Amino acid sequence: MFHDADALLLARLQFGFTVSFHFIFPAFSIGLASYLAVLEGLWLKTGKAHYLDLYKYWLKIFAVVFAMGVVSGIVMSYQFGTNWAVFSDRAGPVIGPLMAYEVLTAFFLEAGFLGVMLFGMKKVGRNLHFFATLMVAIGTFISAFWILSVNSWMQTPTGHELNADGQFVPAAGWLPIIFNPSFPYRLVHTVIAAYLTTSLVVGAAGAWHLLRDAKQEHARTMFSMAMWMAALVAPVQVFVGDLHGLNTLEHQPAKVMAMEGHFQSHAEGAPLVLFGIPDDETQTMAHSIEVPRLSSLILKHDLDAPLAGLDTIAPENRPPVEVVFWSFRVMVGLGFLMLALGAWSLLARARGKLYDWNSLKRFAVLMGPAGFIAVIAGWITTEVGRQPFTVYGLMRTAESASPLAAPAVGASLVAFVVVYFAVFGMGSWYLLKLMSRAPQPQEPEPDNTPAHAAGITPAPALATGAAGRETPHG
Amino acid sequence: MADTTLLTLVWAALLAFAVFMYVVMDGFDLGIGILFPVFGVGKERDTAMNSIAPVWDGNETWLVLGGGGLLAAFPLAYAVIMSALYAPLVAMLLALVFRGVAFEFRWRDPGHRAFWDYAFTGGSFVAAFMQGIMLGALLQGVQVEGRAYAGGWWDWLTPFSLLTGAGVVAGYSLLGACWLNWKTEGETQAHARRLMRILAPLTLAAILAVSLATPFLGNQYFERWFSMPRVLFTAQVPLVIAILTWRFIRSLRRNYELAPFVLTLAVFGLSYVGLGISMFPYLVPNSITLQMAAAPPSSQAFMLVGAALLIPVILAYTAWSYWVFRGKVAHEGYH
Numbered sequence: 001m002f003h004d005a006d007a008l009l010l011a012r013l014q015f016g017f018t019v020s021f022h023f024i025f026p027a028f029s030i031g032l033a034s035y036l037a038v039l040e041g042l043w044l045k046t047g048k049a050h051y052l053d054l055y056k057y058w059l060k061i062f063a064v065v066f067a068m069g070v071v072s073g074i075v076m077s078y079q080f081g082t083n084w085a086v087f088s089d090r091a092g093p094v095i096g097p098l099m100a101y102e103v104l105t106a107f108f109l110e111a112g113f114l115g116v117m118l119f120g121m122k123k124v125g126r127n128l129h130f131f132a133t134l135m136v137a138i139g140t141f142i143s144a145f146w147i148l149s150v151n152s153w154m155q156t157p158t159g160h161e162l163n164a165d166g167q168f169v170p171a172a173g174w175l176p177i178i179f180n181p182s183f184p185y186r187l188v189h190t191v192i193a194a195y196l197t198t199s200l201v202v203g204a205a206g207a208w209h210l211l212r213d214a215k216q217e218h219a220r221t222m223f224s225m226a227m228w229m230a231a232l233v234a235p236v237q238v239f240v241g242d243l244h245g246l247n248t249l250e251h252q253p254a255k256v257m258a259m260e261g262h263f264q265s266h267a268e269g270a271p272l273v274l275f276g277i278p279d280d281e282t283q284t285m286a287h288s289i290e291v292p293r294l295s296s297l298i299l300k301h302d303l304d305a306p307l308a309g310l311d312t313i314a315p316e317n318r319p320p321v322e323v324v325f326w327s328f329r330v331m332v333g334l335g336f337l338m339l340a341l342g343a344w345s346l347l348a349r350a351r352g353k354l355y356d357w358n359s360l361k362r363f364a365v366l367m368g369p370a371g372f373i374a375v376i377a378g379w380i381t382t383e384v385g386r387q388p389f390t391v392y393g394l395m396r397t398a399e400s401a402s403p404l405a406a407p408a409v410g411a412s413l414v415a416f417v418v419v420y421f422a423v424f425g426m427g428s429w430y431l432l433k434l435m436s437r438a439p440q441p442q443e444p445e446p447d448n449t450p451a452h453a454a455g456i457t458p459a460p461a462l463a464t465g466a467a468g469r470e471t472p473h474g
Numbered sequence: 475m476a477d478t479t480l481l482t483l484v485w486a487a488l489l490a491f492a493v494f495m496y497v498v499m500d501g502f503d504l505g506i507g508i509l510f511p512v513f514g515v516g517k518e519r520d521t522a523m524n525s526i527a528p529v530w531d532g533n534e535t536w537l538v539l540g541g542g543g544l545l546a547a548f549p550l551a552y553a554v555i556m557s558a559l560y561a562p563l564v565a566m567l568l569a570l571v572f573r574g575v576a577f578e579f580r581w582r583d584p585g586h587r588a589f590w591d592y593a594f595t596g597g598s599f600v601a602a603f604m605q606g607i608m609l610g611a612l613l614q615g616v617q618v619e620g621r622a623y624a625g626g627w628w629d630w631l632t633p634f635s636l637l638t639g640a641g642v643v644a645g646y647s648l649l650g651a652c653w654l655n656w657k658t659e660g661e662t663q664a665h666a667r668r669l670m671r672i673l674a675p676l677t678l679a680a681i682l683a684v685s686l687a688t689p690f691l692g693n694q695y696f697e698r699w700f701s702m703p704r705v706l707f708t709a710q711v712p713l714v715i716a717i718l719t720w721r722f723i724r725s726l727r728r729n730y731e732l733a734p735f736v737l738t739l740a741v742f743g744l745s746y747v748g749l750g751i752s753m754f755p756y757l758v759p760n761s762i763t764l765q766m767a768a769a770p771p772s773s774q775a776f777m778l779v780g781a782a783l784l785i786p787v788i789l790a791y792t793a794w795s796y797w798v799f800r801g802k803v804a805h806e807g808y809h
Contacts, residue, residue: 064578070531071574075567077541081556082563088556089621092549093769097777100546103539104784111535112791115528116798123798165621167549169770402557408627412564419568423575430582 007406008398011083014413016383018075020376021420025069027375030144030191031198032062033137035225040133044126049441054218057439058202061431063118068427070111072420077103083409087390087400093169094160094177095150102146110139121445144191152183155382156251157391168391181251185244186382192237193378196338197371199229201435203341204368207361209438214355218439223364224354231342238335242298248382249299252392254313255385258324260295261285262309269293270307275329278321283310319387327380334374341367478755481775482768485547488781492543494746496536498739503530505650507573507598508643509669510591518662519591525657525803527577532792534570546777550621551757551767557623558616558758559608562630566604573597599643606642610635610684613752614691618761634687641680645742648673652735659802663731670726670734677738678719681745685712688752693759695752711748715741 036058043051077099080088088096116124116132124132159176160168170177206223209216249256257263261273263283272295276288296305310318341363348354386392390400478486503526513519545552556563576594580587611630618624651673654666689696699708718741725733755763768774 064582067531067575067578070534071571074534074538074570074574077538078556078563078567080545081541081552082560085553085557085622088545089550089553092545092552093773096542096546096549096552096769097773099542100539100777101780103535103542104780104788107535107538108532108784108788108792111532112788112795114531115795119528120798163770167770170772170776174776402553402560403622403624404557404560405627408560412560415564415568419571423571426579426583427575430579434582 007404007409008401010406010409010413011401011404012397014409014416015079015083016380017413018072018079018416018420020379021424022069022072022076023375023379024372025065025072026140026144027194027197027372028201029062029065029069030140030194031196032058032065033133033140034195035198035202036062037130037133037137038225040130044130050217050221053439053441053443054221056443056445057218059118059445061434064427064431064434066110066114068424072424075416081402082412083402083404084390084400085402087395090167090395090400091154091391093167095153097174098146098150098153098178102143102150106139106143106146109142110136113139119445141191144194145187148187148190149178149180149183152186153177153180154390155186155386155392156180156182157394168394182244182247185240185247189237189240189244189378192233192240193371193375195229196233196237197375199226199233200338200341200364200367200369200371202226203230203364204366205435207364208436210355211358211361211365213438216438218441220355222439223361224349227342227345227349227354227364230338231346234335234338234342238339241332241335246299248385252386253308254310254317254319255324255382256299257308257310257313258319258321258385259328259381260299261288261321261325262295262307263321264311265309266296266307268306269304270295270299270309272298273325276325278325280318280320280322317388319385323384324381327377327384331374331377331381334370334377337367337370338374478763478765479768479771481771481778482547482764484778485543485768485774486764488778488785489540489543489547490746490750492536492539494743496533496540497742497746499533499536500530501646501742502526502649502653502735503533504573504598504602505646505648506653507594507650508602508647509650510595510598512669513662513665515588515591518665521658521662521803522654523577523580523594525654528799529796530574530577532795534574543777547769547774548757548764548767549769551762553621554616554618554623554758554762555612558625559611559630560627562604562607562611566601566608569597569600569604571597573601598646602643602646603639606639607631607635609642609749610638613638613688613693613749613759615693615759616761618758634691637680637687638684641677641684644673644676644680645738648677649735649738649742652738656731656735657803667726667729674722674726674738677741681715681741685745685748693752693756698751698754708748708751711744711751715744718744 036055039051039055039058042048043055113132113135116129117136120132121129157168158180159171159173161171163169202222203226206219206221206226209219210223213219245256245259260270261276261278262270263278263285269292271290271292273285274289274291276285276290278285293303296307297303299305299307310321344360344363345354348357348360354360388397389395390397506522506526510519510522513522541552544555572593574597576590576597580590580594583590607630610632614632614634616623616625616629648670651666651669655663655670658666689699698704718737722734722737722741725737753759755765757764757767
């Protein structure tokens with residue numbers, strides 16, 4: 001069924017597939033955990049049950065997202081070894097400790113407090129529960145910190161040397177490794193992306209319910225908060241994205257050439273290729289629509305600046321333009337649509353019509369999945385743009401893979417695809433089902449909140465089943 | 475071959491601790507998954523599920539620490555072992571996907587609850603079985619050339635690895651039943667006690683069979699157990715297991731609630747010590763020692779700082795989380 005020569009490609013497909021699928025969940029849960037912390041904080045501060053309702057509503061959704069994130073994440077922690085054994089052996093001394101720190105500082109924190117966050121409201125009191133929510137939210141952020149440091153080191157490796165076994169080992173301390181040149185930009189860009197993704201989902205859910213009933217109080221709050229977020233953060237993201245791009249130009253110029261579709265060098269002012277059909281075989285761009293000199297203006301802040309193209313890069317070191325060119329355009333295009341949504345909502349708000357304009361609500365519903373698509377497109381851009389290397393400029397993807405037979409990799413790839421689509425497809429369906437129901441006053445807790453037979457739970461509440469369940473106490 | 479440095483020994487101990495914590499903490503919740511079909515639909519299943527819902531996620535994190543820690547402290551061993559155990563590892567990961575999401579999905583979709591209950595059981599069973607198979611496959615040895623795995627992708631499948639697989643399934647099931655004996659009451663508890671009476675002899679038989687087979691696998695296991703003066707020390711392991719077994723039977727007769735769980739964990743702990751006796755100082759039998767696989771001291775030291783500071787904190791808040799959900803569990807969520 002598979003040939004041995006395909007083993008590398010299959011291994012790449014498998015990693016790309018499992019990591020893309022996985023990242024969908026943290027992209028949502030990083031933002032959602034912070035949103036939940038804000039909601040619970042507002043509830044504690046104002047005492048308004050309204051915020052508690054919203055908290056419980058999104059908590060149920062968070063639980064499902066988080067479960068999918070955890071199980072797809074465990075897969076990732078073993079994928080390095082199963083499919084990229086040589087890479088693990090050689091880069092392990094540098095990236096391994098960073099990932100171990102992720103487990104120690106983030107995963108345990110999230111998992112340890114998640115139980116209390118989901119099921120402990122009645123057991124630990126309000127303040128301690130809020131503390132648990134905060135710990136989970138902080139945990140998601142710390143996790144992003146470490147794993148993005150790892151990824152950034154693979155993109156812009158610094159602070160290492162090679163030992164006798166050919167392993168990358170720290171040269172002088174860990175700070176140059178952790179805070180490698182692309183890390184700050186990638187971290188900020190990714191965390192903001194997670195916040196935007198969440199605000200678009202929350203906004204879409206709010207808009208959906210407002211389209212049915214413009215007076216729904218909970219939907220109004222959700223929609224308003226989400227639109228504030230989009231309006232304030234989307235412009236910041238465009239700015240940060242630009243900085244990230246300039247950083248990439250400095251450290252990984254070939255990636256930017258691929259993003260821009262610049263096969264040829266331009267001695268005097270490079271054009272911005274808006275669209276075109278790139279061809280890696282012939283290294284040409286067909287049917288391109290270009291704006292003269294704009295690329296030089298964006299990348300060099302000078303209309304006449306010369307810009308090198310892929311013709312200056314050795315053929316065996318060129319990334320595949322056909323993928324990167326398109327994924328970059330998808331990401332940027334969606335980013336500008338997010339900007340438009342934010343601006344439109346500001347206009348509506350200024351006119352006092354935020355909850356009235358149905359076209360705005362419909363646009364917000366349409367933009368619900370935009371964050372996920374943009375995030376995946378962005379990752380494809382940066383990861384495929386790093387090719388043909390795993391450790392940029394130092395270790396090739398072709399020499400990183402495990403010594404596995406193609407049938408083994410192929411069979412497991414098929415298994416991952418089938419299981420992920422089935423299981424996470426069902427999970428997404430449940431998420432949509434949860435979101436399709438409007439939040440209610442006296443929003444119930446997660447169904448599976450465990451009751452205890454003796455000791456802590458007031459006996460009458462047990463005897464009568466539902467009695468007293470809605471009163472928050474603490 | 476250089477002697478094992480102290481730093482490497484500390485990391486070996488820490489990783490051994492992480493893997494044992496995983497077995498202690500996830501063993502019982504996988505066991506409950508395996509036993510799920512024999513529980514009554516409705517009240518009994520809901521009780522069993524509720525008893526582990528708040529903690530399973532933290533329990534599984536120890537597995538991530540085991541994998542991540544191995545990569546960080548012993549990258550060569552991580553690379554070789556993960557390639558050698560490719561098929562059972564992927565099967566375990568996919569099984570964990572099914573059982574992990576079942577915790578949420580069975581409540582979200584009452585119409586398909588029966589399906590997700592099967593996913594929970596199937597996932598738990600396969601995960602436990604594969605963990606046992608991987609243990610056996612590693613014990614029997616894997617083929618290594620240079621710095622890479624050199625065997626085929628079915629090498630792990632042998633009668634011995636099937637035996638260790640079955641042993642882990644039986645052992646985790648016993649832990650699950652003991653946990654329910656502790657955390658539930660009434661009919662569910664009585665049911666758990668009946669299961670313990672069946673599962674305890676099965677587990678013990680598996681431990682015995684694996685122990686008898688191991689010295690004859692080669693890899694110098696025989697010498698490590700039976701050469702003088704080592705045998706004076708190693709002989710204590712089966713002896714203590716025998717004493718623990720007697721205490722277990724007594725605690726079962728007297729209907730103790732917590733003791734059987736603790737005693738089962740102690741038996742697991744001793745089996746684990748036995749495993750250490752067989753393997754040390756190798757991580758991959760006969761080919762890769764701890765020291766050969768060790769990351770440079772700068773990597774190990776950097777992580778040790780974090781581990782020394784953070785593991786006590788992790789243990790503290792994990793204990794707190796268990797404390798919050800202490801006591802007997804009932805079947806009713808607040809619906």
